[in-house]
Amino acid sequence: MPVLSQVVSAEPAIPTTDAPLLDTPKDKPAYPPAASIPTQHGPHGIRYDFNLGCRVVLPAREVAKPWRVRLRDLDTGNILFETTVQQGMIHSSKRWFVRFRIEIWAGEDAVLQHDYDARDRPVLVQFPIGTLGDTMGWFPYAVRFQQTHGCRLTCAMSQLIIPLFRDAYPDIDFVTHEALDVDRFYATYSMGLFFEDADSVWQPTDFRLVGLHRTAAYILGVDPAEWPPAIALPDDTRPIAEPYVCIGVQSSSQCKYWNNPNGWSAVITRLKERGYRVICIDQKSVHGSGLVWTHIPHGAENQTGDRPLTERARWLRHAAGFIGLSSGLSWLAWAAGTKVLMISGFTHPINEFHTPYRIHNWHACNSCWNDPKFQFDHKDFLWCPRHAGTPRQFECTRLITTEHVLATLDRMLAAE
Numbered sequence: 001m002p003v004l005s006q007v008v009s010a011e012p013a014i015p016t017t018d019a020p021l022l023d024t025p026k027d028k029p030a031y032p033p034a035a036s037i038p039t040q041h042g043p044h045g046i047r048y049d050f051n052l053g054c055r056v057v058l059p060a061r062e063v064a065k066p067w068r069v070r071l072r073d074l075d076t077g078n079i080l081f082e083t084t085v086q087q088g089m090i091h092s093s094k095r096w097f098v099r100f101r102i103e104i105w106a107g108e109d110a111v112l113q114h115d116y117d118a119r120d121r122p123v124l125v126q127f128p129i130g131t132l133g134d135t136m137g138w139f140p141y142a143v144r145f146q147q148t149h150g151c152r153l154t155c156a157m158s159q160l161i162i163p164l165f166r167d168a169y170p171d172i173d174f175v176t177h178e179a180l181d182v183d184r185f186y187a188t189y190s191m192g193l194f195f196e197d198a199d200s201v202w203q204p205t206d207f208r209l210v211g212l213h214r215t216a217a218y219i220l221g222v223d224p225a226e227w228p229p230a231i232a233l234p235d236d237t238r239p240i241a242e243p244y245v246c247i248g249v250q251s252s253s254q255c256k257y258w259n260n261p262n263g264w265s266a267v268i269t270r271l272k273e274r275g276y277r278v279i280c281i282d283q284k285s286v287h288g289s290g291l292v293w294t295h296i297p298h299g300a301e302n303q304t305g306d307r308p309l310t311e312r313a314r315w316l317r318h319a320a321g322f323i324g325l326s327s328g329l330s331w332l333a334w335a336a337g338t339k340v341l342m343i344s345g346f347t348h349p350i351n352e353f354h355t356p357y358r359i360h361n362w363h364a365c366n367s368c369w370n371d372p373k374f375q376f377d378h379k380d381f382l383w384c385p386r387h388a389g390t391p392r393q394f395e396c397t398r399l400i401t402t403e404h405v406l407a408t409l410d411r412m413l414a415a416e
Contacts, residue, residue: 137213236353
């Protein structure tokens with residue numbers, strides 16, 4: 001239930017990143033705070049808005065009769081909260097989209113009724129920085145929110161991702177977190193992976209039950225049907241004349257890797273036998289932690305490095321396909337319109353976008369990421385919640401065979 005409170009700071013849990021392409025600043029809040037006081041003016045000095053929940057500020061009453069305030073969900077018909085107070089701030093406990101009605105009385109006199117209506121009003125959807133795949137998956141639902149409500153949408157995200165979207169969506173204002181003017185928004189919604197949200201403060205349903213990208217639809221109250229975002233590239237020409245396939249072998253945690261020791265070698269051999277050049281577009285040619293490190297596979301051409309995401313998207317757009325993991329590059333390939341062969345065992349297939357070339361082994365331990373009993377620890381590079389330190393560690397992808405991947409690869413390459 002919503003709560004009556006003074007202004008408090010309630011930072012969301014920092015979302016995990018599934019893309020090593022972006023650098024995550026240390027010790028930085030996931031999002032800028034909302035405006036210190038509500039941005040909308042009502043009668044009698046009342047202030048209200050919908051920035052991270054429904055917020056109402058009531059000035060001190062000079063007479064004995066207090067304010068009476070009611071918050072209602074217009075879509076369900078439920079009265080969510082009602083109270084009387086001489087002065088103070090009311091802040092709903094739910095920070096996801098609710099079509100609120102605010103009703104306020106001064107004593108027995110009705111002084112304000114406001115129904116949520118974002119049409120032609122400035123609305124902010126903010127995305128955590130340090131993540132590529134999550135933002136690629138979540139952004140289309142912000143677009144759908146804009147289309148549904150007719151709002152003037154601002155999206156706050158990493159400066160590294162903005163160039164992918166800016167020219168494709170000229171009616172959306174893209175800004176970095178540092179450039180935000182939070183005092184101008186009618187409503188604000190925050191995207192994220194909220195592991196410890198038992199009270200459904202930040203999301204109406206656990207993201208592990210509905211899929212990483214579709215959680216944004218539930219937070220924003222829009223249709224959860226998936227579709228990729230549009231991206232616009234400054235140079236959309238083909239980078240090489242010969243047919244090629246892109247690969248991405250690196251990720252931010254070992255559970256996301258294809259841990260079959262012979263896997264990538266077999267894939268590269270098969271691609272070359274079929275006349276394809278193999279282009280590795282990871283950020284890093286070598287990545288890992290402690291004693292576990294993964295190198296760019298032998299035989300792959302090196303297009304790694306700190307390059308713009310638009311350049312990687314250019315390679316992807318003209319490729320015969322992309323072979324990768326449950327990581328940011330797979331989501332970028334999906335947005336680029338490229339066929340994606342995704343190898344993942346630690347996630348359930350519902351977690352990612354649909355591809356007919358999704359590799360998953362149901363005979364091994366699998367889908368721990370989507371198990372609510374476990375919380376992913378992005379600081380533990382060797383996270384394996386069920387079998388850490390045993391011979392079964394990472395069996396979810398160790399037991400994804402080369403035969404399985406090569407058969408799917410042949411099917412992908414044969415598809416028009």
